[in-house]
Amino acid sequence: MADEPVQPKKSHRERNSGRKAEKKKKKKGNKDEELTDKQRNPKAFAFNSAIRAERRFRRKQDIDTKKQHIPLVDRTPIEPPPILIAVVGPPKVGKTTLINNLIKLFTRSPLTDIKGPVTIVTGKKRRITLIECNNDINSMIDLAKVCDLALLLCDASFGFEMEIFEFLNICQVHGMPRIMGILTHLDMIKNSKTLKTTKKTLKHRFWTEVYPGAKLFYLSGIVHGEYLRNEIKNLGDRYEDLTNLELIRKNPKCDRNISLYGYIRGVPLKKESSIHIAGFGDLRIHDISYLPDPCPLPDEIKKRALVEKEKLVYAPFSGVGGIVYDKDAVYVELGGSHSHNKRNDEDEGDNIVSNLIDTKETLDVKMEHSELQLFTGGKKLTAKDFEEDNPIGTADGSKNLSEDEIDKNINDLKTEVNYKEEQIECDGRIRRKVIFNDDDDDEMSDNSSDDLENDSVDELEDDKIPELEKDNNVHMKIKNVLNELSSKEKNKRNLIIEPESRNGSDSENSSIESAESDSEDEDIKWKDNLAKKAQNAFLDRISCTENLMKMVYSVFDTKEKHVDKTSDHEDDIDELLTKKVTREQEKILLEKDNMDLVESSLMFPWNTATKDWTSEENKELIVNCFVTGKWKDSEDASELLRLDDAEDLDDMNSDLDGDFEDLETGEKHVSTKSDVNAASGEKRKRDEDEVDEEADREALAEKKRKLKEKFNSEYDNTDKNTYYDELKITAEKQAQLNKTVFENMPDDVRVQVEGFRPGMYVRIEFTNVPSEFITNFDPTYPLVLGSLNMGEENIGFVNVKIKKHRWYSKILKTKDPLIISLGWRRFQTIPLYSKLEDNLKFRYLKYTPEHLACNAHFWGPLTPQGTGFLALQTVDSNPEILKKQGFRIAATGSVQELDKSTQIMKKLKLVGALEVAKFEGARIKTVSGIRGQIKKAASKPEGCFRATFEDKILLSDIVFCRTWYKVDVPEFYNPVTTLLLPSDMKNRWKGVRTTGEIKRENDIRNDVNSDHLYLPIVRQEKPFRPLVIPAKLQNALPYRDKPKNNVKSSEKKKNIERVAVIKEPHEQKISSMMKMLKASYQHKQEKMKQETKRRLDKHRAEILAQEQSKERKIKQKKKEVMRKRSKAQLKQEKKSMS
Amino acid sequence: MTTAIQKGNTLHYKGSSFFKQRLILSVLSGKSVRITDIRTRDDIPGLREFEVSLIRLLDKVTNGTLIELNEAGTALYFQPGLLYGGKIDHVCSLQRGIGYYLEALLMLGFFCKQPLYATLQGVTSNNIDPSVDLLKTSMLQTLKKFVIDDEGLDIKICKRGLLPLGGGEIIFRCPVRTKLRPVQFSDSGMVKRIRGTAYALRVSPAMTNRMVEKAKGVLLNFIPDVYITTDQCKGKNAGKSPGFGIHLYAETTNGVIYSAEQVSNVVSNGEEPSIPEDLGTAVAQRLLYEIYLGGVTDSTSQALAILNIALGQKDVSKIVIGPLTEFAIGFLRNLREFFGITFKIEHYENEDDQGGTGGRKVLLTCVGIGYSNISKRTI
Incomplete structure (x- = not known):
């Protein structure tokens, strides 16, 4: 039966007609109407309680307001810096492999040896910088502060390690970057079920730590030392942007004076700001300049995908990076893979590289540490391929090159470039370095005349240079350059003065420019005499000076630069000394005039006379400053009315073209029309008039339209404009303004006004850097340069709210040194814990509370309130110590207050x-x-x-x-200078030890203070005075409460002192006799008692025995009886049976 | 003016020019200042009494300030502490007006730890300093533009006092603010009313009326809404010296205030006695001159406005002011040295300008440095 084919059942057919179909249709039709609840059941939504309505409204408002955040001004730059991706994880988890694979994915050219950051172009508008974080808590802290995205690697076969959680906690304190987790070594888990469960548990643990749904990737295993391509791709495609703070990468240049290179991130960097290098200390920027991006985004975005060629790599420490141009030198990477030079400007690159290869044999100078090679010397290249005329120089080892070659090169040289020489000592070998005197000095010479003159001077001077150089006389050369410099300065100064003096205002005592031209001896006192003249001069200056910025700032630039320049060569040049002295004297003299001016915010004293403003011509100047004057067109009421009328007129005219008729204006219109038709001779003239009219009308209409738009926009928005919306709009406007306002400025001026914006590739120079910084440089340690705000380089008392980390095993003791990471800094300091009492007094605490936040005061860098920080007890990653420590982050918290004194009371x-x-x-x-x-x-x-x-x-x-x-809080502040330590000691930084540690190491034990021992508390009993009730009161008391006399008498009896009774001998005899009798009687009685007791016991036992035997007998008898009875019964039964 | 030489965190200056500016900026920026060669070529070398008084005042407002003066008073080292604020009593030097000191407090007040309540005693008006009336009208008005909530910002004139003996007293109250807001002001509006006060201290009350009459005579040519009150101070409120003066201010439709004032000559110093009528005319003329210069701040409060936009958030601020005064130029230069901030300064081109609106204006654009009050306590 089963083998038979199953016959298909007849399928159900819906009815299309008939009663059922109609019913269904009706049902369906109802649904289709899609009535809202309110429509379907209006009664349920009827208004019935004002209070409930109010509550509902209030609730809605509450919910809405909770959603709102204070709108922030969007400060993301137009061309952002590369996204910084930190790859973090415990050792041996596959960080390097991951980076290698990512690089290979994006660029198809694997790097052999990765040290330091690697920047790659990954998309048309996207670049990324990959940094590997080594297993040092210092590096972890530094990177957490700057990275935009952290890839947290975890060995799945092992599970999460402490480092992961430490890093997550660091991130939470210092501003959370985006975090993605990556599980590696999944192939080590063979069992598929365990694999699944491991994945799941790890995922959930990760989610509780970051946020539910955080991305976690799985990299299964390594094939030929690489991860599977597909898996890498998943990872690489995901990215989110987040602006963070500044980071700058580095290339070292020379002993003690160093320059660092890198991208600016976060907010614009000002030239005058201080910089903190994490792990080193504070530095002041000596010089900063922007450079062409070594890893630029592709120019054209027409193409859909990125061309292979444009996928650039820039990894200065890893053997790729090509050529970097600087303002005074060229750096060429000649590491293991210099063929990876992928710069777009091929010609130039080839040229230089070939040059280098030629000269390579002549010099075998290795730079101090990294794989950089720095060439300095004489030969120059022209800036033909550069848009901005950044002077470039390349290089050769100098001495081996023949002189004629030098000459040839110099002749090739175009004349703009002038340079001077600086000798740098490095590694005991003297090198000469060309420093180009680029045209920064001329930035203030905006006037065309200035430029012309300067140029001519330049040319003149430069013509001389080659000749001199043939002699190869260094001294002469320097002298010449300086001469030129000085003459240029002079020239410039004259030029600056000239326009001023031309205006005939030789009495501009207050302006510096004029002061220069004035003779020094002229005594100028602003207060006394020249007020009126000053006023005139002031006005003249205001009216004539075209470039106000120059007036305010530039004069000083010249001076400053000049001083710098001369002081640079102070040691080298003797010849110049005389010249310099005279100039300095001049300068001093002219400064002296301006040294002690009277300072007042008034333009001139009140009692100076002014113009007569009532005279007609003067009145004209200000008449429209008053509301009685002429208003602006956009504000003038009469103008607006007129416009309105015109509009109405227009409307009517247009109406008339249709079928409508209006009596008054209609007539006019018709007449003009008829006129035009009739008088054709006049037509042309008419036309012209009409054109005029037309133009007027258009202009009016335009104005009108604008006003109407304005009105409309204002009118329409009134109902929607809440306070929050307004805030949002202003923030948006501000962001727009920030982006647009400096758009058209030339970059060199713009960086002065705005600072170096994020996304720029800059070179920052520092002077007086300890040589350990260079000699112990390790590219695997990140170098983070953070700019400091105003006042942040100062030191004071910082009051923070602190809480011991719940995972840290110990509580913290007051005055035990802590290593704190606050702002950009890491430092060791000695905190004092306290508790803020209700009367706002800080009460000293000896230990931090176990689960509560408390306050801590320490001596440290002033950092703005609200900044988060974390504290460690040691940064030593000695495995011995690590093993003991467990979780290393001791406490976290935030800054509350900064002060220069503390009030902690014990x-x-x-x-x-x-x-x-x-x-x-x-x-x-x-x-x-x-x-x-x-x-x-x-x-x-x-x-x-x-x-x-x-x-x-x-x-x-x-x-x-x-x-x-x-x-008092100890004034101890010790920056953690890990970058200065040799590379094997970098993670072994040791600061001040706690007293406990010192004692333990030296095996010192405290003597016990006997006062500190706990003893049983002995309290003396307090003798109370007896209660005496005054007689008067006693009388008044009710009987119940009255002291009872008899009670008292009995008490009294006790207290009565008895009189000793001395008995007669006879009496004594009697009494002793009585006593004896009594005693014997008592004895007898006692004996009897015991005997009776014994007897009784015996008797009871007998009775008991008797009873028992009796019972036994009864039992036996009963038994017998029962047996007989049962036998009888049986017999009877048998009988009956039978 | 001399330029600074920076050594570490200290700025070195020579000479006493812009002394006040430098100390104020030093306090705000936290950078130390070393000033040498103070009036070395003068007959009386060294710091003057009024400058020492200023240093004392700054010491009172701050906590942890370190001041070192050499014996002759020609060299000063000033290491600023943190702004503290609170209740302050200060007797100002009579060489300068209270305005000289109060201007410093106006610049610092917002950034204190506690709200400032300062009682200053001294000369309320003289010829070389902005008077207290002016600070109360135009400078406070300027200051109010940079904070969202200006509750508690107030100057109260308790007593007036003139040279040579002073005897004036004012109370300045200033709230604490964390941040300043960026502003964009270009339109100053049109003058809609003129108000003012004429005061007479220890002289005939008729003086005030005479001044008012003349001042009105000039001003009524331009605008009918002129109202000048007279303040005849009596007894202690009139200070210690006789004299009279007048202060006028013009308010525009956009809330900008221009101020001008005149004060009588000090007869005891050998100057000729002033005639009230002259003062009345002069003050009106001076006010018209201020209106001619224009801008969204008074010419006296330019520096204050410049400071406040420089200290704003890291956003672009724009203001249009009248031609830069020497004080403002010095301030711009000093700002650059202390804060590294450079302003974009250009002439303001107004497209719908139809003439008769005063002199040429200056447009200042800058990105704030993102200054925040580091003294204030957060809970």
């Missing part, structure tokens, strides 16, 4: 005699709360004093004097 317990005179005026208090004050120490018994109280106190009252002792 509650003081004073025992023993005190000099009360010191406490005069102190507040005292009884236990019951009666307050008082110590008035004066009494002279006689020691320690006695007179005090007053607000109420009567008892003799038995204990009086307290609460005493507080101010505890």
Whole structure:
């Protein structure tokens, strides 16, 4: 049967007609109408309670307001810096492999040896910088502060390690970057079920730590030392942007004067700001300049995908990076893979590289550490391929090149480039380095005349240079350059002065420019005489000076630069000294005039005379400043009315073209029309008029339209414009303004006004850097340069809110050194813990509370309030110590207040005699709360004093004097300078040890202070005075409460002293006899008692035995009876049976 | 003016020019200042009494300030502490007006730890300093533009006092603010009313009326809405020296205030006695001159406005002011040295300008440095 083919059942066919179909249709039709609940059941939504309505409204508002955040101004740059991706994880988890694979994915050219950051272009508008974070908590902290995205690697076969959680906690404190987790070594888990569960548990643990749904990737295994391509791709495609703070990468240049290179991130960097290098210390920027991007985004975005060629790599420490141009040198990477030079400007690159290869044999100078090669020397290249005329120089080892080659090169040289020489000593070998005197000096010479003159001077001077150089006389050369410099300066100064003096205002005593031209001897006192002249001069200056920025700033630039330049060569050149001296004298003289001016914010003193503003021509100048004058067109009421009328007229005219008729205006219109038709001779003239009219009308219409738009926009928005919307709009406007306002400025001026914007590739120069910084440089340690805000380079007392980390095993002790990461800095300091009492007093705490936040004060860098920080007890990653420590982050918190003094009070317990005179005026208090004050120490018994109280106190009252002792915070601040340590010691930084550690190491034990031991508390009993009821009161008392006499008498009896009775001998005999008799009687009685007891016991036992035997007998009898009975029964049954 | 030489975190200057500016900026920026060669070529070398008084005042407002003066008073080292604020009493030097000191407090007040309540005693008006009336009207008005909530910002004139003996007293109250907001002001509006005060201290009350009459005579040529009150101070409120003066201010439709004032000559110093009528005319003329210069701040409060936009958030601020005064130029230069901030300064081109609206204006554009009050306590 089963083998038979199953016959298909007839399928159900819906009815299309008939009653059922109609019913269904009706049902469906109802649904289709899609009535809202309110429509379907309007009664349910009827308004019935004002209070509920109010509550509902309030609730809605609450919810809406909760959603709102204060709108922030969007500060993301137009061309952002590369996204910084930090690859973090415990050792041996596959960080390097991952980076290698990512690079290979994007660029198809694997790097062999990765040290330091690698920047790659991954998309048309996207670049990324990959940094590997080594297993040092210092690096982890530094990178957490700057990275935009952190890839957290975890060995799945092992599970999460402490480093992961430490890093996550660091991130939480220093601003959370985006975090993605990656599980590696999944192939080590063979069992598929365990694999699944591991993945799941790890995922959930990760989610609780980051946020539910955080991305976690799985990399299964390594094939030929690489991850599977597909898996890498998943990872690479995902990215989110987040702006963070500044980071700059580095290339070292030379001993002690270093320059660092890198992208600016976060907010614009000002030239004058201080910089903190994490792991090193604060530095002041000596010079900063922007450079062409070594890894630029592709120019054209027409193409859909990125061409292979444009996928650039820039990895300065890893053997790729090509050529970097600087303002005074060229750096060429010649590492293991210099063929990876992928710069777009091929010609130039080839040229230079070939040059280099030619000269390579002649010099075997390796730079200090990294794989960089720095060539300095004489030959130059022209800036033919550069848009901005950044002077470039390349290089050769100098001495080996023949002189004629030098000459040839110099002849090739175009004349703009002038340079001077600087000798740098590095590694005991003297090198000469060309520093180009680029045209920065001329930035203020905006006037065309200036430029012309300068150029001519340049040319003149430059013509001389080659000739001189043939002699190869260094001194002469320098002298020449300096001459030129000085002449240029002079020239410039003259030029600056000229326009001023041309205006005939030789009395511009207050302006610096004129002061230069004036003779020094002229005594100028602003206050005394020249007020009026000053006023005129002031006005003239205001009216004539075209370039105000130059007037305010530039003069100083020249001077400053000039001073710098001359001082640079102070040591080298003797010849120039005389010249320099005279110039300095000049300068001093002219400065002296301006040294002690009267300072007032007034333009000129009140009693100076002014113009007569009532005279007609003067009146004309200000008449429209008053509301009575002419208003602006957009504001003038009459103008607006006129416009309105015109509009109406227009409307009517247009109406008339249709079928409508209007009596008054219609007539006019018709007449003009007929006129035009009739008088054709006049037509042309008419046309012209009409054109004019037309134009007027258009202009009017345009104005009108604008006004209408404005009105409309204002009118329409009124209902929607809440306060929040307004805030949002202003923030948006501000962001727009920020982006657009400097758009058209030339970059060199723009960086002065705005600072170096994020996304720029810059070179920052520092002077006086300790040589350890260079000699111990390790590219695997990140180098983060953070700019400091105003006042942040100062040191003071920082008051922070601190909480011991719940995973840290110990509580923290006051005055134990802590390593704190706050702002950009990492430093060791000695905190003092305290608790803010209700009266806003900081009470000293010896230890941090176990699960509570408390305050801590320490001496450290002033950092704005609200900045988060974390504290460690040691950064030593010695495995011995690590093993003991477990979780390393000891505490976290945020800054509350900054000050230059602290008020931490310790509650003081004073025992023993005190000099009360010191406490005069102190507040005292009884236990019951009666307050008082110590008035004066009494002279006689020691320690006695007179005090007053607000109420009567008892003799038995204990009086307290609460005493507080101010505890000072130790002024100890020690930056963690890990970057200066040699690379094997970098993660072994050691600072101040705790006293405990020192004692443990030296095996010192404290003597026990006997006062500190706990002893049983012995309290004396207090003797109370008997209660005496006054007789009067006693009488008044009711009988119940009255003291009872008889009771008292019995008491009295007890207390009566008895009289000793001395007996007669006879009596004594009797009494002794009686005593004996009594005793014997008692003895007898006792004996009898015991005997009776024994007898009784015996008797009872007998009775019991008897009873038992009786019972036994009865039982037996019963038994027998029962047996007989049962036998009888059986017999009977048998009988009956049978 | 001399340029600074920076050594570490200290700026070195020579000479006493812009002394006040430098100290104020030093306090705000936290950078130390070393000033040498103070009036070395003068007959009386060294710091003057009024400058020492300023240093004292700054010491009172701050916590942890370190001041070192050499014996002759020609060299000063000033290491600023943190701004503290609170209640301050200060007797100002009579060489300069209270305005000289109060201007410094106006610049610092917002960034204190506690709200400032300062009582200053001294000369309320003289010829070389902005008077207290001016600070109360135009400078406070300027200051109010940079904070969202200006509650508690107030100057109260308790007593007036003139040279030579002073005896004036004012109370300045200033709230604490964390941040300043970026502003964009270009339109100053049109003058809609003119108000003012004429005061007479220890002289005939008729003086005030005489001044008012003349001032009105000039101003009524331009605008009918002129109202000048007279303040005849009596007893202690009139200070210690006789004299009289007048202060006028013009308010525009956009809330900008221009101020001008005149004060009588000090007869005891050998100057000729002033005639009230002359003062009345002069003050009106001076006010018209201020209106001619224009801008969204008074010419006296230019530096204050410049400071406040420089200290704003890291956003672009724009203001249009009248031609830069020497004080403002010095301030711009000093700002550059202390904060590294450079302003974009250009002439303001107004497209719908139809003439008669005063002199040429200056447009200042800058990106704030993102200064925040580091003294304030957060809970």
